[in-house]
Amino acid sequence: xxxxxxxxxxxxxxxxxxxxxxxxxxxxxxxxxxxxxxxxxxxxxxxxxxxxxxxxxxxxxxxxxxxxxxxxxxxxxxxxxxxxxxxxxxxxxxxxxxxxxxxxxxxxxxxxxxxxxxxxxxxxxxxxxxxxxxxxxxxxxxxxxxxxxxxxxxxxxxxxxxxxxxxxxxxxxxxxxxxxxxxxxxxxxxxxxxxxxxxxxxxxxxxxxxxxxxxxxxxxxxxxxxxxxxxxxxxxxxxxxxxxxxxxxxxxxxxxxxxxxxxxxxxxxxxxxx
Numbered sequence: 001x002x003x004x005x006x007x008x009x010x011x012x013x014x015x016x017x018x019x020x021x022x023x024x025x026x027x028x029x030x031x032x033x034x035x036x037x038x039x040x041x042x043x044x045x046x047x048x049x050x051x052x053x054x055x056x057x058x059x060x061x062x063x064x065x066x067x068x069x070x071x072x073x074x075x076x077x078x079x080x081x082x083x084x085x086x087x088x089x090x091x092x093x094x095x096x097x098x099x100x101x102x103x104x105x106x107x108x109x110x111x112x113x114x115x116x117x118x119x120x121x122x123x124x125x126x127x128x129x130x131x132x133x134x135x136x137x138x139x140x141x142x143x144x145x146x147x148x149x150x151x152x153x154x155x156x157x158x159x160x161x162x163x164x165x166x167x168x169x170x171x172x173x174x175x176x177x178x179x180x181x182x183x184x185x186x187x188x189x190x191x192x193x194x195x196x197x198x199x200x201x202x203x204x205x206x207x208x209x210x211x212x213x214x215x216x217x218x219x220x221x222x223x224x225x226x227x228x229x230x231x232x233x234x235x236x237x238x239x240x241x242x243x244x245x246x247x248x249x250x251x252x253x254x255x256x257x258x259x260x261x262x263x264x265x266x267x268x269x270x271x272x273x274x
Contacts, residue, residue: 032255039248046241053236069119126227137227
């Protein structure tokens with residue numbers, strides 16, 4: 001009776017197969033660990049957004065506050081309704097660039113509101129579209145010279161944009177941008193300095209005026225009717241992050257499952273060949 005041929009892999013071939021299987025298992029373990037890390041990162045982002053949503057809700061549910069030169073700023077909450085009474089300092093206005101609204105490029109107008117002879121609060125007065133040639137010039141912004149009451153929401157600072165390079169020191173020489181009559185002043189926005197970012201600390205250092213360490217985002221139309229007042233709200237959609245986290249954890253489960261199957265098959269082949 002003829003012998004039945006048995007096809008055995010040579011020893012070097014078996015070793016190469018085993019090494020490839022182990023390397024593949026290591027790669028799957030690395031991918032699985034990476035996917036778990038990405039899932040945890042998405043869960044952390046979801047937690048952050050939940051906390052931001054709670055902070056916004058707490059601020060907006062808080063009792064409105066009157067901002068004055070003697071207000072305790074430690075008690076102020078972001079997104080809390082507030083109002084301040086004082087006189088505009090239009091000559092110290094600044095345009096903040098690259099502030100889009102509904103996909104349109106534009107600026108925010110930032111003007112200090114003097115609360116007394118030594119103290120002011122910075123007010124983000126609203127958005128204006130970027131001029132396009134002679135077809136969309138800056139509007140003239142008129143404000144009363146007397147005391148005005150501005151209502152809005154509190155921000156702990158001016159929302160910042162990413163800067164590629166440091167900006168030069170802010171120049172507050174906007175007197176030439178202001179014309180006045182007996183009752184009001186008119187602000188020529190084209191004459192104002194345009195900045196990417198600004199801080200109240202910088203304004204205090206340059207102007208010599210003590211600025212409160214908060215910002216008021218104006219919501220009422222006391223003046224400057226040509227300005228739009230739709231302020232951006234941070235994204236609070238934590239469900240999206242949770243969904244992404246579940247996807248990453250699913251990928252991790254697939255990677256670790258494939259690693260387990262591969263290692264089991266490798267061990268099984270080694271046991272059979274003994």
